[in-house]
Amino acid sequence: MGTVTPSPWKQLLLSAIESNSHLKHSYFVQFATIGSNGRPSNRSVVFRGFEENSDRIQINTDFGTLKIEELNHCPFAEICWYFTDSWEQFRINGRVDVIDGSNPNPAKLQQREKLWFASSIKSRLQYLGPNPxxxxxxxxxxxxxxxxxxxxxxxxxxLLVLEPDQVDYLNLKSNQRIVSTLSRSANGEMCWNSEMINP
Amino acid sequence: MGTVTPSPWKQLLLSAIESNSHLKHSYFVQFATIGSNGRPSNRSVVFRGFEENSDRIQINTDFGTLKIEELNHCPFAEICWYFTDSWEQFRINGRVDVIDGSNPNPAKLQQREKLWFASSIKSRLQYLGPNPxxxxxxxxxxxxxxxxxxxxxxxxxxLLVLEPDQVDYLNLKSNQRIVSTLSRSANGEMCWNSEMINP
Incomplete structure (x- = not known):
């Protein structure tokens, strides 16, 4: 699913990342899934950038973590990303593609390899440790x-790749909230619609 | 449901709150629920302290927010609380009690009133705004x-009151992870069991 119109929230998010980039923790986001017991599950993960020329968000994880099992059961997640310096929050909801070494798609395997080499040696070593x-x-x-x-x-x-289809932006300084939703227009194209809503 | 044994995670959490208290954002936690569409839902909320002499976590919210509808449908939530200075994460899972003005329990209504008066005038004014x-x-x-x-x-x-029954603690500095689970012992008492697990 490729988005045709530019996403209205991506520029806001890139600006927030830029203005908070002096804080190491600004790349930590909270990633909620649905647990196998039907309860919500929520943990911090590290944002590893967008897939090239797309809105898709990349996250690295160990195949042995519970979130893989959870995503196999229900492939949706919501990221809550709060920027502590600019007081902005992005709630990013979408479907997650789980890409491990057995993926049949060569382009996805290549992307996984790219993310591996983009990680520090210290990060890579974590994947050699005992089963999380x-x-x-x-x-x-x-x-x-x-x-x-x-x-x-x-x-x-x-590699986890989240394809957003709803983004809820909240600015606690200006008290503005904008919800952007991806939907299919009359001519069959996917497009983003944004609406200002009450915070 | 009252816990009989002291909870092993509460002291860790109180220490983390203390050592990060110079950061205003350290009271912001990410609160995940299950959306009415069956997808995860995740947003920042403010920790408003523990209920007296208990492990129960208090959060204020507007009755018009989607999370109320979501909690009525599935009363479980997971808080992800990441402390940016001490690099500690607490994942706190439990059942949530939604206490609005129509609650039949006088003690709960009194608690709701207490939290109202504990809020700043500025916080209280937010409840007079248009429907979120x-x-x-x-x-x-x-x-x-x-x-x-x-x-x-x-x-x-x-007032939302989360009664924890599982707490997953992760310390990214020491690389230690401890999972504490509340369960019923052979003599019928509720007690916490903790286990060190691989991070």
Whole structure:
């Protein structure tokens, strides 16, 4: 699904990222999914940029985390991204594509590889550690593993790509709220509609 | 449901609040629910303290927000609370009690009133504004409303009380993760069990 009209929220988001970029934590976003028990599930993840020439948001994760199981069950997520310096919030809802090493699409595998090499060695080492979420059995830390910087993604490395179809923007300084929704127009094209709503 | 054993996570959380209290945004938490469309829903809310002598987390909200409808449909939420200075994350899952002015329980109504008076006049004025989430029809701002500081909660003021039954703590500095779960022991008492798991 490619968007035809430019998304009205992306420029707002790029500006917020830019104006908060001096804060390391401004790349941390809260990623909500639906747990296997039917309850909401919510955790911080790191924004890894947009896929080129698109609105799609990239996140790296370990294939062993619960969110993979949750996304296989219900492929929707909502990101809540609050910028602590500019007091702006983006709620970004959409479908998530889970791309692991077994993906049949060569372009997606290539994108996964690109994100792997874009990660720091320290980040990559985390994928060599023990299975996340399982009881702690050893004291072994990821720093004890060795990784060849030129080797490609390990099996546990997984790319999540969220394709937004609704973005709710709130500015707590100006008290403005704008909701943008992607929908199919009469001529069959996908387009974004924005509306100012009460905060 | 009263917890009998002290909760192992509460002291960690109180310490994190204390050590990050110089940051205004450290009271902002991300509150995930399940939307009426079955998708996850996620937004920032303000932590308004614990209910006295309990683990229950208090949040104020407008009765007209979508989260009320969502909680009526599925009463569970997960808070993701990331502390930007100490690099600690708490994922707090539990059932949410929605307390509005029509609640039949006098103690709960009293608690709602207490939270109302604990809010700043500026916060209270927000409950007089136009219905949140509806299209913006006027330019009227909450500052144009008048509110007698001694009058009790308005009809739209709603208290949410989350009763945690699972808390997932992650410390990104020490790379430690502890999951605490509330469960019923053999003698029928509710008690917290904690386990160190892989981050």
């Amino acid at each position: 979420g399982l009881p702690c059995l050893s004291e072994q830390s990821p720093a004890e593993f060795f990784l060849d910087p030129s080797s490609g993604p390990v099996a546990t490395f997984c | 989430g509806l299209p913006c029809l006027s330019e009227q701002s909450p500052a144009e409303f008048f509110l007698d500081p001694s009058s009790g909660p308005v009809a739209t003021f709603c």
